[in-house]
Amino acid sequence: xxxxxxxxxxxxxxxxxxxxxxxxxxxxxxxxxxxxxxxxxxxxxxxxxxxxxxxxxxxxxxxxxxxxxxxxxxxxxxxxxxxxxxxxxxxxxxxxxxxxxxxxxxxxxxxxxxxxxxxxxxxxxxxxxxxxxxxxxxxxxxxxxxxxxxxxxxxxxxxxxxxxxxxxxxx
Numbered sequence: 153x154x155x156x157x158x159x160x161x162x163x164x165x166x167x168x169x170x171x172x173x174x175x176x177x178x179x180x181x182x183x184x185x186x187x188x189x190x191x192x193x194x195x196x197x198x199x200x201x202x203x204x205x206x207x208x209x210x211x212x213x214x215x216x217x218x219x220x221x222x223x224x225x226x227x228x229x230x231x232x233x234x235x236x237x238x239x240x241x242x243x244x245x246x247x248x249x250x251x252x253x254x255x256x257x258x259x260x261x262x263x264x265x266x267x268x269x270x271x272x273x274x275x276x277x278x279x280x281x282x283x284x285x286x287x288x289x290x291x292x293x294x295x296x297x298x299x300x301x302x303x304x305x306x307x308x309x310x311x312x313x314x315x316x317x318x319x320x321x322x323x
Contacts, residue, residue, distance in 0.1 A: 153190070154215045154238070154277070154299050160205040168192060169201035172213060176305045181215075184300070190216035215299055218279045224253065226271045227264035234293060239302040241266065245294045251285040266296055283307065284317060292319070 160171060172182065172192075182201060185192060191214040192199055205211060232244040243262065250257040253264060263280045270278040281303035283295040297303035309315035 153217060154301070155212060156215075156301070157210060157212045160209045160211060161207060162205070163207060165204040165206050167201065168194065168199060168203050168205060168211065171205055171211065172201070176308060177213065177301060178304055181300055181304065184216055185213065188216035190214050215301055218277050218300060220278045221280070224267045224280060225259050225264055226268035227260045228268040228272065229260055229265055231265045231269050233269075239298055240306075241269075241296040241298060243294055243296065245286050245291055247289050247291040250288045251294060252282060257288070262294060283310070290319075 156175075158171070158175065160166065169182065173179075177185075184190065186201075191212075192201065193212045194203055194205065194209050196210075196212075232246070233241065234244055235242040243266065245251065245262050249265075250261040251263065253259070253261045263282055266280050266282075267278065269275075270280070275298070277299050279299075281297040281300065283297055283303060283306045284293075286292050286294060295306065297306055306315060310317070
């Protein structure tokens with residue numbers, strides 16, 4: 153399971169719910185943590201989101217396992233990985249393949265290739281979270297998040313224009 157921890161340094165008490173929402177954990181993800189096998193602890197004790205944090209408390213959030221999407225068929229075609237961490241996978245998409253499956257391109261898209269990579273590497277989470285997309289005939293960098301929280305953080309940054317995406321046309 154993916155785990156995150158923070159130390160609360162605020163002077164005034166703050167609800168766990170407020171603190172984690174400020175860090176980008178959505179209400180939907182909080183529900184998933186509560187009902188699907190995740191965990192929230194303060195100072196190594198399980199707590200509810202209504203618990204108030206005080207200065208010096210250590211908050212640990214364990215994300216629940218994400219169910220795989222059986223409709224995405226893994227493709228084991230080549231994948232050009234530019235960067236990988238425990239939270240993100242950045243790949244170079246060649247021109248001529250679609251970013252996501254559709255009725256026209258169901259089996260060999262970038263999402264299918266990433267799923268094949270996750271299966272091959274025995275990744276703990278094999279759900280694909282595409283953050284940026286490119287048209288089928290466009291080549292370039294595409295970002296994938298390795299879990300729901302990472303996807304939420306990047307999606308929020310894109311919407312707030314804190315993550316910039318530049319597209320160049322070369323004739």
